[in-house]
Amino acid sequence: MDTWTTEPGAPTGVHGFLERWQWYRRLPAELRSLVLETIEERTAEPGEYIARAGEPSMHWYGLMRGFLQMYVVGADGAETTLYCLREGEWGGEGSLLKKEMRQYDLRSLTPSHICLVPASTFETLRQSSIEFNHFLCDNMNERMGIFVGMLAASRLLRPEMRVAKALLMLADKTGGDAQELSIPQHELALICGLSRQRVNIAISELRRHGLVESEPCKGFLLVHVAALRSYVAEVA
Missing domain, CATH: 1.10.10.10 (Winged helix-like DNA-binding domain superfamily/Winged helix DNA-binding domain)
Known part of the structure; x- marks a missing residue:
């Protein structure tokens, strides 16, 4: 799987974060420029919402620092965590691929630094880059394995x-x-x-x-x- 790497003298900030990913480094120059021109950068404090359930899915999220919690709230007000996005991970591709309203809330658990790739840029990458699609498949496959493990643990362990x-x-x-x-x-x-x-x-x-x-x-x-x-x- 494409994992991020850090090398001495590597660029810092959003550019540095992107350069750590093989899928980004293998993009043609025009697509790398598109990502850099459209990507947004955001910081969040603990408890701050990044996206809410029922809203349009507008971004793909890369976590440069911190933890983000994906969770749902039941009719009785009880919360269930679906996944915690760690530093150096990407998330939110499922909602973008299905082009649906977001099915979960996304909030920061710790002080966080996030880069947000707009849905239109995400779709351009998906339509243009085999390497990017391989990364998405690997990412979703790994996350599905974690979901299955957590579900089994909640029922059996x-x-x-x-x-x-x-x-x-x-x-x-x-x-x-x-x-x-x-x-x-x-x-x-x-x-x-x-x-x-x-x-x-x-x-x-x-x-x-x-x-x-x-x-x-x-x-x-x-x-x-x-x-x-x-x-x-x-x-x-």
Whole structure:
């Protein structure tokens, strides 16, 4: 799969973010110029909405920094998280491809820096670039695998396994083994579909196995990704 890369001396900002992607680097010059001319840049504070359910799908989102939460709200007001977009990921292509009103809310969980590719530019890329279409297919296939895993976890697995799978979803798959995740516990509870108290118990169980370390006063979890992944594989 096309993953972003960082090299010494690489451009910074939106241009630098785009240059890290193979699909962008392989575009002809006129399409790279189109992306640069039409792309927008936005920052968001925790809790700030990026897009709302029921609105037209206007952009494809690239996350340069932070976490974005895709979620739906039931008739009773209960929230269900569908996915959390991590730094270095793209999202929102499904709604653009179906040309439908957005089916979920998108909000920032942490201070975030986002680039927004307009729907018209997205469609031009889709119609013009095989490399871009391959990236979209890989992206959606990977996300579908995560959806299936989270659905199975919510129906079949113990709470600590649901928390473990959520932490693996939030971790950077190309990052190091020990990763700090600055995610509030109440947000982690929403992602897992559990109460905050039950998430706290699950974190304690994972800590007992040496899979995570927590600093309550600092508000982050240190996740030992490889060990956590092995734990999930063994128990599941």
